[in-house]
Amino acid sequence: MALNTTPSVTELDYDRQAEFKAFDETKAGVKGLVDAGITEIVNHGIPSSVLEEMIEGVRGFHEQDTEVKKQWYNMSFREKPPVVFHSNFYNAPVPGWRDTLICHMAPNPPNHHEMPPICREILMKYSDEVQKLSVRILELFSEALGLNPSHLVEMGYAEGLSMLGIYYPPCPQPELTIGSQKHTDSTLFTILLQDHIGGLQLLTNGKFECASHRVLSKKVGPRISVASFLRVPSTQSYKVIEPIKELLSEENPAKYRSTTMEEFTKYSMAKGLNGVPTTLHYQI
Ligand SMILES: O=C(O)CCC(=O)C(=O)O
Numbered sequence: 492m493a494l495n496t497t498p499s500v501t502e503l504d505y506d507r508q509a510e511f512k513a514f515d516e517t518k519a520g521v522k523g524l525v526d527a528g529i530t531e532i533v534n535h536g537i538p539s540s541v542l543e544e545m546i547e548g549v550r551g552f553h554e555q556d557t558e559v560k561k562q563w564y565n566m567s568f569r570e571k572p573p574v575v576f577h578s579n580f581y582n583a584p585v586p587g588w589r590d591t592l593i594c595h596m597a598p599n600p601p602n603h604h605e606m607p608p609i610c611r612e613i614l615m616k617y618s619d620e621v622q623k624l625s626v627r628i629l630e631l632f633s634e635a636l637g638l639n640p641s642h643l644v645e646m647g648y649a650e651g652l653s654m655l656g657i658y659y660p661p662c663p664q665p666e667l668t669i670g671s672q673k674h675t676d677s678t679l680f681t682i683l684l685q686d687h688i689g690g691l692q693l694l695t696n697g698k699f700e701c702a703s704h705r706v707l708s709k710k711v712g713p714r715i716s717v718a719s720f721l722r723v724p725s726t727q728s729y730k731v732i733e734p735i736k737e738l739l740s741e742e743n744p745a746k747y748r749s750t751t752m753e754e755f756t757k758y759s760m761a762k763g764l765n766g767v768p769t770t771l772h773y774q775i
């Protein structure tokens with residue numbers, strides 16, 4: 492789901508009434524919801540000043556002196572420390588032409604001094620807004636699946652929030668590299684805030700399926716984006732991840748086997764960004 496700071500012609504006001512009418516008529520409302528354009532939201536309720544400040548905060552961090560950024564450098568993608576900065580040289584066949592500030596904002600937000608001074612205020616403000624918005628989105632998802640509106644929230648899907656502040660520098664030879672490898676996100680959903688440069692390509696889409704996507708490198712830039720990943724917190728390692736029981740029946744048996752949050756996170760990290768959805772590993 493993308494939040495753009497500048498209006499685009501593909502934007503669509505989400506019409507809840509019409510959507511639920513379509514859901515009632517087709518009994519397949521989830522697909523309708525996705526096809527109706529909820530992949531790009533405008534009436535999200537987050538003030539545009541907050542969106543702009545967030546983009547500028549990420550720019551400010553990455554455009555600091557290397558000596559200042561160095562203290563945040565760490566190759567770990569795990570929960571501790573809560574805020575790290577790294578180049579995209581982790582488990583991917585080709586490194587992405589990007590630098591990333593990783594901030595684990597929920598369920599245990601970093602302390603004040605654990606966030607870079609240049610963007611700590613806006614990180615807190617923006618993550619609050621994203622969490623509020625994600626509850627509303629999960630309520631819509633639940634209703635669209637024919638569940639109680641609070642179902643997905645109660646399952647803990649709004650509890651974990653990791654945010655990436657990504658900086659794609661201009662690339663002199665973009666044809667030789669890529670900004671972000673083709674991949675799917677291993678989280679329930681992602682709210683993406685991007686600046687006017689663009690470059691994100693959605694490669695597939697379907698009924699609540701993982702959308703395969705990548706970001707091209709460009710000669711112009713930098714391009715700045717903030718990806719907010721909503722998930723069950725990986726700290727709840729014991730938690731069982733499995734198809735929603737209320738949606739299963741004899742005609743519609745489970746298509747995925749159960750796993751734990753710990754196993755899922757481990758597998759997803761070990762697999763890396765190879766373009767293959769993590770969920771494929773769990774398909775029955
Ligand atoms: O920068 C973007 O637009 C997307 C980044 C992304 O897909 C990711 O980090 O998972």
Ligand SMILES: [Fe+2]
Binds near residue numbers: 675676704718
């Ligand atoms: Fe992604």
